[in-house]
Amino acid sequence: MPVSGFPAGIERGFAAARQIADAVLLEGYVLYPYRASAAKNRLRWQFGVLVPPEYTAQGGEHSHQRTECVMEARGEDRLAVELRFLRVQRRTVEQATATGGFEPVERLELTDRVLVDWDEGVEERIELLVPVQELTGQGVQRAFRLPGVGETELLREHGTPVGRLVRRRAQVDGLVRLTVEELPGPYRAQRLTVVVENVSAWMPPRRASREEALPRSLVSAHLLLGLEHGRFVSATDPPEWARPAVERCRSRHTWPVLAGPEGERGVVLSSPIILEDHPAVAPESLGTLYDATEIDEILALRTAALTEEEKREARGTDERAAAVIDLAESMPPEVLERLHGAVRGLREITGGAAEAEQPWWDPGGDPTVDPERDRVLVDGRSVGAGSRVLLRPGRRRTDAQDLFLAGRTGVVEAVLHDVDGSVHLAVTVEDDPGADLWRAQGRFRYFQPDEVTPLDDVTPLDEVTALDDVTPLDGADRAELP
Template identity: 90%
Template sequence: MTGLTVELPEGIERGFSAARQIADAVLLEGYVLYPYRASAAKNRLRWQFGVLVPPEYTRQGGEHSHQRTECVMEARQEDRLAVELRFLRVQRRTVERATAGGGFESVERLELADRVLVEWDEGVEERIELLVPVDELTGAGVQREFRLPGVGGTELVPDEQGGAVGRLVRRREQVDGLVRLRIEELPGPYRAQRLTAEVENVSAWTPRRKAGREEALARSLVSAHLLLGLEHGRFVSATDPPEWARPAVERCRNDRTWPVLAGPDGGYQVMLSSPIILEDHPRIAPESLGTLYDATEIDEILALRTAALTEDEKREARGTDDRAGAVIDLAESMPPEVLERLHGAVRGLREITGAGADSEQPWWDPGVDPDVDPERDQVLVDGRHVGAGSRVLLRPGRRRTDAQDLFLDGRTAVVEAVLHDVDGSVHLAVTVEDDPGADLWRAQGRFRYFQPDEVTPLEEP
């Protein structure tokens, strides 16, 4: 069967439309990175997320050929499930120069007045859409196969006089895949189901000797992810489920996917199964004016650095990819007042009351809060109170990002203060025993910091 498309119910289409903005960001995450040129080192190893390769490449020790999503939903009677599989298909683009005899010859670069054309792998968006009655998903469920045939074409590159100075040759290989859907009724007083959605690349592929990743990518599903929607029912959050659903959610198995709620206005009818970790109801920053193919938090610096590229660098970026050219145009056309909007935004405010409301000290300073005293506060660790003066054994966890702290594993230390941060977390400020510089560190108020679960009390304070 070739690619599948269906007409979605109005309610589901409205939910999918609201979710597609963040889904597009997932689809093109890392597509082309600053400085947006094919010659840049970071753009030579591409397609990092949600890549489903042909099974043969998996057998050779490559990446995976399938992904699996499980989530809990509450479908109503005669409900329907809509599924939209979205991914990029790699389109190989080569460059040819016109010859004196009227033919064309392959070249690595084709210099033009406004751009420099080079070989490049473009990404073409593909969608596979399904609409299935929930009643059909019980038992063995349903399986839908799809085939996207190989296609090719050429595009003449005109010169200033209207003649052909060269041409671009594009080719997409055939890609075959399937989508499996099934549900399992969950026990309990609530009518809930566990939905399993699997996507698999089943493309036949006979690799050449010593075939590498680039050859496999031509028959891969890139940045593959799912939009799931219920016509009348609702999905249960996988990150913050209600208590009645927590055991069922914890038993869900997700391989290379992360399902999050993505419906409009905080709704529950749409689930986005993403190859990158997101929070429920993720949103694109409203200040972001275009896709820079990177985190929206650094739109300002990317816009400034893109505008500062040399003309030759901009020519190469424009010739690398149409999407890269759009980034260059966006950075060049951005007025100062729009750029200023990217300089940070306050998402929420809270009123400061009590002793610190009229203080000249900042609200985050512990000295403002009379309920916090770092030198007297204590925290319970392994059933024992730990505070300033306590001796502890350091056991830094693997989640820490400071690799140097791992060298302190097994050392003893003295707690100097118990600190509470603005997020409600507790940290222990310590000095390491037998450290010849401990007195100097203490005099300067410089300590090492560990969380309570990374220490073991040695004695009562």
């Protein structure tokens, strides 16, 4: 792996972005229960796989990815490019024989682990630092070759050889092409295009399997892009002056987002997984669990509950899987409690110590509201718990289930205020045979005040005209009832 030769400023930006980049690199690397024998671990490497070009017709996957984004380079600016990917390393297991040799086996049991054949992922980086001025016109292209290698690891127990692991990596050839186009207009901006290609000259046999292509592929390929002095423009929320240029960008098989701390624009992460700008790993997470869309608490609890035999097999599957087992076993209760969840952006609670002990979301925590006693004006009439209303759900914020209730009558059970200041009416539907059960469980239908009409002296709509002839109206379009 190359040692970074980037300027200090760029390297600081990349270092801040690498935590989330590492999560992209290893997304779904090994799935719970972290054993090679698990069915879901037999189809791996789902994101950012760039296969040899001759295999694309057979496998339906791509041999390249293209990133286009808008940037504001300055003067003698330089662009740093870090291409990161996994290289599949095929590991086979051999057992020692009585004659001093080794023979392949499906399973080798050691004291602390059970070893089976497995594909490991070796992280690779290709680094470029290029003056932006050199990228105009024909641009710059850099080829790279990772030669095939093989190595063995001797396994001993009590000083006696019991087997060995044989690891092999196939040759992989790639190409990075960079071009910059000056954009018209009063703002000095450029469109950057970075194309990453797998150019390995592997001729797959007829009906070659994906497993045969993977060792010659770039897996979980993604880019970190950094400017020494300039800034990048967000692809999801650009300023108005840059919006037309951003909309003309065409990325393929990847998605560029601003990376690093909120507010900084010096680094872009171009990921095969769609992310938001400035993505971050939750601070409550103690380590990488590698499972796609992982839920740390559930995975930690399930991992800790594996049998000792299952843990031995997981430890023998991969070093990263072994680290997950160790993490789950060493997690103290107070740390596990942090994984229950977190509420961010809490509003300040004022009042005495006794009031502050109540959670902000508890209705009793705010003495200024009382769902069972509060009332709200609707069409100039006071509506609260016990009021009968005609239901007229609007189309702006409703679903089909609410539309079915258009023209029905209901009873208001409570007036609720949410944290954004909106008012909602909790309603049970009249003539619903399950109304008492819903009420006992505290489960209601919810409507906003402009979606109901008080029924003090109004004839229900279904007594005036057939329901099939009724068109639900928004509050702004409400017509006077006959």
